[in-house]
Amino acid sequence: MIDDRKNKVLQAIIEDYVATAEPVGSRTIARKYNLGVSPATIRNEMSDLEELGYLEQPHTSAGRIPSDLGYRYYVDCLMPERPINPAEQELIRSTFQRKIRELDTLVRETARLLSETTHLTAVISGPQFEKAVFKEIRIVPLGNDRALLIYITDSGLVENQVVEVPLQVTMLELQQVAELLSEHLRGRRVETLSRTALQSLHRELSRYGTLLEQALHFLEQKLEPGDRHRLYFGGTSHMLDQPEFRDVQKLRGVLSFLEQEEAVAAVLGLDRLTEGVEIQIGEEIRLRELADCSVVTATYRVGDRIIGKMGVIGPRRMEYPKVVSILNAIASHLSEMNRLF
The missing domain is CATH 3.30.450.40 (GAF domain)
Structure with a gap:
């Protein structure tokens, strides 16, 4: 911890440097910040702060700039609250x-x-799908034996995939598949699904054939490590x-x-x-x-x-x-x- 006068000098230097992007000298601080001390006193405080590691002196300037340590001390100890304008x-x-x-x-x-x-x-x-909790699954027919399978999570994250629909599957059955998947997955986090659980689900709903296989394959892919x-x-x-x-x-x-x-x-x-x-x-x-x-x-x-x-x-x-x-x-x-x- 440094004393109150050094705190004021350091805060003034950081705020001036942030505003101007120019190294700060003692005369500038004395003129602009009304610290109640002379430029010579400020210069001595700046030398002390440099020796302590809070300030640095660029080779081409007589002024000082904050070091990483100076910024760290500022954000931890000196940073004022700043209301949004x-x-x-x-x-x-x-x-x-x-x-x-x-x-x-x-x-x-x-x-x-x-x-x-x-x-x-x-x-x-964005929210990560594998950390999301299932809320609902919908199936939207697209025609030409295809449908859009939509996974909706509690965070509002939506994943979707186009799946092939067997010719004999009706609109009512598509809705039933969506309801069954929603019932089995609602409230479960993606990352907690195991391949064993997915295989068990597959056996239970096997009558829906390739449509379900594609849905479960998509979820299995989400269990793979990679860019998430x-x-x-x-x-x-x-x-x-x-x-x-x-x-x-x-x-x-x-x-x-x-x-x-x-x-x-x-x-x-x-x-x-x-x-x-x-x-x-x-x-x-x-x-x-x-x-x-x-x-x-x-x-x-x-x-x-x-x-x-x-x-x-x-x-x-x-x-x-x-x-x-x-x-x-x-x-x-x-x-x-x-x-x-």
Whole structure:
């Protein structure tokens, strides 16, 4: 813990650097932040903060910039609450007032909204099908001996497949198959289904032949390990607006990372859906491509169950209080909307 005057100097330096992207000198702090001490005193405090590891001095400047440790101390100990301004509130409210009834569309729109309000690159994970709980199964005839089998989950996630329908199966029987599958699967989580359970279900409903085989084969595929994350991105081009990424090599590294969905999922922490906002800064992310970035994430829910994560990726020099407030507000709205599915 550092003393109160150092806290004020460090907070002033971070907030000025976030606003200007320019190294901060003692005269700037004395002139703009009314700390009640002289530039010489501020200069001494800055030297102490640098020695403690909270500040760094770029080689080409007499000013200082925050280190990863400085940002970490700021978000843990100094970061003020920042209410969402009226324009942001209205944009969030109007987006979630639209009558969006498809979960994919809702999550895609939320990624766009998060990017637009933070001016950073947004990433949202959609609910994972294998972690979803079955709610209902429907079968819609398509003609030409085909039908659309639709799996609806408690989170609003919809999976569908086109299946072949034996010639002798009637519309009434299709409805009976859908009702039977719904009855057997309702309330069960996909990931808890075993192949043994599916085979038992197959024996019980075998009279429906290839139609059921295709449905069960689809579910078996969902039990296979592999890429299970649906990620929705918004505002990747915002990286181009950041002074930190005028260096083409740095920019190329970040953009290359964003193309690797499994790597992005790992950084978002989709294997640990824990409550609250999480902030990872620079070297904490442990990826060379993101050494100059921060990642801020929050979870969203259906009812009492956390089903996904949303976050922003941007420079370490981001406006953390604003980002945290917007993430919390959007996560709350998205969780509330999910109750409608």
